Amino acid sequence: MKPLEKYNPAVLFIYFLLLASLVMFAANPVMTMIAFVAMNSAAVVYAGNGLGRAYIFYAVIFVLTSLANPVFSHNGVTVLLVVNDNPITLEAVLYGVMTGFTILSVLLLFRVFSTLMTSDRLLYIFGRAFPKLGLLLSMTLRFVPLFGRQRRKIENTQKTLGLYKNENAIDTIKGKLSILSAMTTWGLENGIVTADSMSARGYGIKRSRTSFSMYRFERSDAFMLCAVLLSCGFIFLGIAIDKLKTDFYPRIELSEVSAYALISYVLYALIAFFPFVAKLAEREAQKKLFKESCDNSVNRERIEKRDSV
Amino acid sequence: MPVINNPTVRKILRIIIPFLVVPAAVLVGAYVFEDKMYAYVSLVITILAIVLFISGFEKRRTGSRRMVIVVVMTVIAVIGRFVPIIKPVAAITVISGVFLGGESGFLVGSMTSVVSNFFWGQGPWTPFQMFSWGMIGLVAGLIGKYLKTSKPVLYIYGAFSGLLFSLIMDVWTVLWYNDGFSWDGYLAAIASAAPMTILYAFSNVIFLIILFDPIGKKLERIRTVYGL
Amino acid sequence: MEILRTENLNFIYPDGRQALSDISFSLEEGEMMCVCGPTGSGKSTLLRLLKRELSPRGEKSGDIFISGRKQEELSDFEAATRIGFVFQRPDMQIVTDKVWHELAFGLENIGIKQNEIRRRVCEIAGYFGMESWFDRSTDSLSGGQKQLLNLASVMVMQPDILILDEPVSQLDPITASDFIATLTKLCREFGISIIAAEQRLGELIPVSDRILAIKDGKTVAFGETRDCVRTLIKDEAFAVSMPASVKLYEKIMSASGKENPKETDNASHEEKTIKTDSATLKEEPINTDRATLAEEPVRTGITHSKEDHKGGDIPLSVGEGRRFLKEYLKSPESDPRILSEVSGSEDTRTLHEDDKENAAEKQAVSRVEANKENAAEKQADRDKKDSRRKDIETVLEFKEVYLKYERNGRDILRACGFKVGKGEVFCILGGNGAGKSTAISAAAGLIKPYSGKIRVFGKNIGDYKGQELYNECVAMLPQDVQTVFITDEINGRHPYDLSGGEQQLAALDIVLASKPKLLLLDEPTKGLDAVLGEELKKKLKKLAADGVTIVIVSHDIEFSASIADRCAMLFNGEVVSVGEARDFFKGNYFYTTAYNRIMRGMQAEK
Known part of the structure; x- marks a missing residue:
């Protein structure tokens, strides 16, 4: 199985876009839970760094969204309790909980999306349609680290020149702002070299520039794209013709268990778990490769030993 | 690998797509996702607005020097976003709009959003943020004459733009966390975000007081040195 | 074949400052020319005028011919691709965030198709040995790699003429000499014509075919390298930046009172240059066999001029300097005291004068004493x-x-x-x-x-x-x-x-x-x-x-x-x-x- 990172960025982008809209809009408890589990596992393997801390934030969001619904929405027939003449209903609570899960899934999905959609992938997608904007983006991405380094340099130099004279907050803020100002001057004045370097290489002689990228569109990309489009289309159709609909108000009515629904769930699970499975497969393949290379070196050692004997 | 090689067909498609596909997408989306229709529609419309603006930018010629200036201002704003709590992003966008024109202002604002979100995380909020910051820069460019001559007007606009940003982003919050738009929810969101909104408006004014003249002077100088 | 020529080039900045006056020079295909002069001499202005897109604002008169055609007659496409320009600061001339994108940037600008760009970019990266850092972001490169990338991303446009404005002044000596070696290779192996300006000439002079020296916007010397060096070493403003071997030669020659053949050379300067050129032409069949040329490390130009001034050939590199010194020490008229005197001061005259002036500098004086x-x-x-x-x-x-x-x-x-x-x-x-x-x-x-x-x-x-x-x-x-x-x-x-x-x-x-x-x-x-x-x-x-x-x-x-x-x-x-x-x-x-x-x-x- 090809690792997710190796697919054409456009395919990846469409995949995430469709999956995100399914997760966001398919108001169906089964699908919500599938998405929630799938996105958690994907986030762990793709964006594990700092995930623990993020979960604290996610928990807060979950509680807030689950609580917000029963507070604002008083629909539903099963009244649990009455606060200030406002009924709190079971339906509203459950709907709130489902919304909470949905939002967490989407947040986790975008967490994975952010780690996979690196700048050069995004540039590839939008550079085609908007080559000038793509160039602007690429230049900015080139300048951000350059400026960051310059900021540290200026800060160091100015420290020796007595910029932060008094170690209080106002002096610090003043210092930071004058560094920001010095950096603006530095960037604008030296930017002329960048601009000249662009002109020297023919920037602006053609109204439309081409946009080059190292990414290719391969057979596996086409296959993946078709698979994603077809299965998402199938599920969308299901939502549109009410095959997957779950009503919460006035009372909870799950969609009928039909062949269409079951197929949809299976397809949905396949799509949603795809990143996780692809990662596992990749790791497995790497392990195998590592083992083989170890075996090889052991064999080589054996051969060498035998030869030396 | 261009999918369609015929340039005329491509040209026709380019014109047709925004006029057919986008409204179609809105309609289909509205039909399919009854409940979440507003969130979906608002997202599509925001993206459409940005796309329309960018298409205009793509058609015009932009000299290399202007490109570099826009990039420098964007980078300054992106680095500004790393300042804790109070962020000079909107102030720098306003300054860019006033001294470089509305288009550049829009670009600085929206690019700052995209680029800084590579560090802060991309998501469905990115287009809204692009749009809000972009508009702050665009409007600053349109009324730049007044902002340049009158400091009170400038500060009022600064405060207002902070407010505007929060109001737009709150719409998104409501659509996003609830199903459909409700005034109750919106007011609640505004109320809960009020301290941040006030801080935001206030810091915009402060940053404009400190940064407007010095950075403006630098931009004016560069315009003469570069010959823009 | 002549690839670049200027005729009475004058340039006045909008503020009325005359930056260049009557600069005339020519460059043959496949030659390397070194433009030297102190800061503010008009080097940069001249180089920028040669590249149409970078011409500064101001009043220009005189003509620039590229392969016999006036600069104004070139199409935008030709102007952009035929002449490449590399600037001084490695960091600021990089436009994009990835190495491969930087290489492709120029080709994107001139509207080349995807597959062609891919081919050209990969080819150039292979030639410059950039595979291992091809996918990296431009920010992570070292200064030398950045400048090499700048050179490569200009070369990918396949120019005939390469102009470099102080390309190695920001690099450390070892990286700088690597960079100049790369330039020399491009010049010798691909017949690229190169014009480079530099402050410190120790590395550049030994490999250049011609020198154009300007001061205050006026030509001081132009011609074959050794001839020009002979003239320039007599000039205070240029002598300080000459290679050590040249300074040593000058010191020994003037100390031993030996008549410098420079006087006679100077008189027939112009004539000699032309003579050298025609001789070079005869000996270097440029278009016939590049491969043999590439394998031949000693340039015909040098052997030719060596024959010309027997015994008094001015050494340009450390190796030539050693050879010269050995021969001098063997010759009967040599004076060993000169050697100890020269070796005592690693420096130029000016320093000694300073030392004498500032009596306060006890340590320095004690050293000289x-x-x-x-x-x-x-x-x-x-x-x-x-x-x-x-x-x-x-x-x-x-x-x-x-x-x-x-x-x-x-x-x-x-x-x-x-x-x-x-x-x-x-x-x-x-x-x-x-x-x-x-x-x-x-x-x-x-x-x-x-x-x-x-x-x-x-x-x-x-x-x-x-x-x-x-x-x-x-x-x-x-x-x-x-x-x-x-x-x-x-x-x-x-x-x-x-x-x-x-x-x-x-x-x-x-x-x-x-x-x-x-x-x-x-x-x-x-x-x-x-x-x-x-x-x-x-x-x-x-x-x-x-x-x-x-x-x-x-x-x-x-x-x-x-x-x-x-x-x-x-x-x-x-x-x-x-x-x-x-x-x-x-x-x-x-x-x-x-x-x-x-x-x-x-x-x-x-």
Whole structure:
């Protein structure tokens, strides 16, 4: 199985876009839970760094969204309790909980999306349609680290020149702002070299520039794209013709268990778990490769030993 | 690998797509996702607005020097976003709009959003943020004459733009966390975000007081040195 | 075939300043031309005029012909692709964030199709050996790699003419000579015509075919390299930046009173140039067989001129310098005293004059005096100095300093230790990544070692509170002097309106405003021309005479040799050798001045 990172960025982008809209809009408890589990596992393997801390934030969001619904929405027939003449209903609570899960899934999905959609992938997608904007983006991405380094340099130099004279907050803020100002001057004045370097290489002689990228569109990309489009289309159709609909108000009515629904769930699970499975497969393949290379070196050692004997 | 090689067909498609596909997408989306229709529609419309603006930018010629200036201002704003709590992003966008024109202002604002979100995380909020910051820069460019001559007007606009940003982003919050738009929810969101909104408006004014003249002077100088 | 020619090129800036007057020169296909001249001579203006897109605003008269066609007649496409331009600062001319994208940038601009771009980009990356960093972001490259990328991303446009405006002035010497070797290869193997301007000519002159020397916008000399060098070495403004072998030749020739063949050459200068050209043409069948040309390291031009002036051929490189010196010492009229006199002063005349003028500079004078005494006296003097040093107060001391930037990273400084006494000029030399800048930042209290001690005026650097360390105590001139400018005005001028060298001196003034007793300088000569280098040297010597301790980290061996009392060699974060400047450079084999490289082992022969 090809690792997710190796697919054409456009395919990846469409995949995430469709999956995100399914997760966001398919108001169906089964699908919500599938998405929630799938996105958690994907986030762990793709964006594990700092995930623990993020979960604290996610928990807060979950509680807030689950609580917000029963507070604002008083629909539903099963009244649990009455606060200030406002009924709190079971339906509203459950709907709130489902919304909470949905939002967490989407947040986790975008967490994975952010780690996979690196700048050069995004540039590839939008550079085609908007080559000038793509160039602007690429230049900015080139300048951000350059400026960051310059900021540290200026800060160091100015420290020796007595910029932060008094170690209080106002002096610090003043210092930071004058560094920001010095950096603006530095960037604008030296930017002329960048601009000249662009002109020297023919920037602006053609109204439309081409946009080059190292990414290719391969057979596996086409296959993946078709698979994603077809299965998402199938599920969308299901939502549109009410095959997957779950009503919460006035009372909870799950969609009928039909062949269409079951197929949809299976397809949905396949799509949603795809990143996780692809990662596992990749790791497995790497392990195998590592083992083989170890075996090889052991064999080589054996051969060498035998030869030396 | 261009999918369609015929340039005329491509040209026709380019014109047709925004006029057919986008409204179609809105309609289909509205039909399919009854409940979440507003969130979906608002997202599509925001993206459409940005796309329309960018298409205009793509058609015009932009000299290399202007490109570099826009990039420098964007980078300054992106680095500004790393300042804790109070962020000079909107102030720098306003300054860019006033001294470089509305288009550049829009670009600085929206690019700052995209680029800084590579560090802060991309998501469905990115287009809204692009749009809000972009508009702050665009409007600053349109009324730049007044902002340049009158400091009170400038500060009022600064405060207002902070407010505007929060109001737009709150719409998104409501659509996003609830199903459909409700005034109750919106007011609640505004109320809960009020301290941040006030801080935001206030810091915009402060940053404009400190940064407007010095950075403006630098931009004016560069315009003469570069010959823009 | 002539590829580039200017006829009476004049240029006046909008402010009325005449930048160029009547510049006429021509360049043959596949030749390398070196444009030299002091700062502000109009070099950059000339180079920019040659590239249409970069022509400065102002009034231009005269013509530029590219392959016989007027510059104005070229289409946008031709103008962009046929002439490539590389700038001085490696960092600022990179436009995009990824190496492959930077290579493709020019091709995107001229609307080349995807597949063609892919082919060309990969080809060029292969040629320049960039595969291993092809996917990296441009920001992660070293200075040398960045400049190589700049060259490659111009070469990918397949130009016939390559113009370079001080391409190696921001690089360290080893990277710089690699870069020039690459240029030479492009010129010899692909027949690219190259025009390069540079301040320091030691590397460039030996490989160039022609020289165009300009001063105040006027041509001083133009023609075959050796002929021009002969003229330029007589000119104060150019002599300082000539290669060491040329200076040595001149010194020996004038000291021995031998008639320089220059006089006769000069008269028939123009004629000779043309003669050389036609001779070159005959001997170099440019379009017939490039492969054989490439394999032939000795250029026909050189052999030709060697035959021309027998015995008095001016040496351009260290190797030629050694050959010349050996032959001179063998010849009956040679005078061994000249050798000791020349070897005593690694420097130019100007320095000696300065020394005599400033009687206050006791140390420097004593050094010059020592040159004239015999070896035994020298030794005695040194002993005396050594004993004196023991009494001198230690200003800066590193004691087994270990430093690294990341917790799990490698040590940048390891067991780094040295002492600097009051009033001393102490140079720390070393290659790229040896830890020089780190050492000086640590001395300025900007980074803290995780082990070991740094003492400033006998006090631990960590014990200085707040601004105490920087208040009339320690000051640092950083490598990037633009970081010093925090206001937009210095003496009524915008700091960025100053030239690179002026910025350097202005920054030094700002740094000195706090009246430091210990001055730290990080690569102070980077991008400085020889004349301003002399000015800086003068300033620093004055400060040292006033009792300011100066610590310099530098790549610039020649500069360090001429100013340091003591030198240290830093390798891999460790001080591997320390010594009196003269002994230090005499002892080194590779890491020493061009003079010492020429002189090595010469004394023993006679």
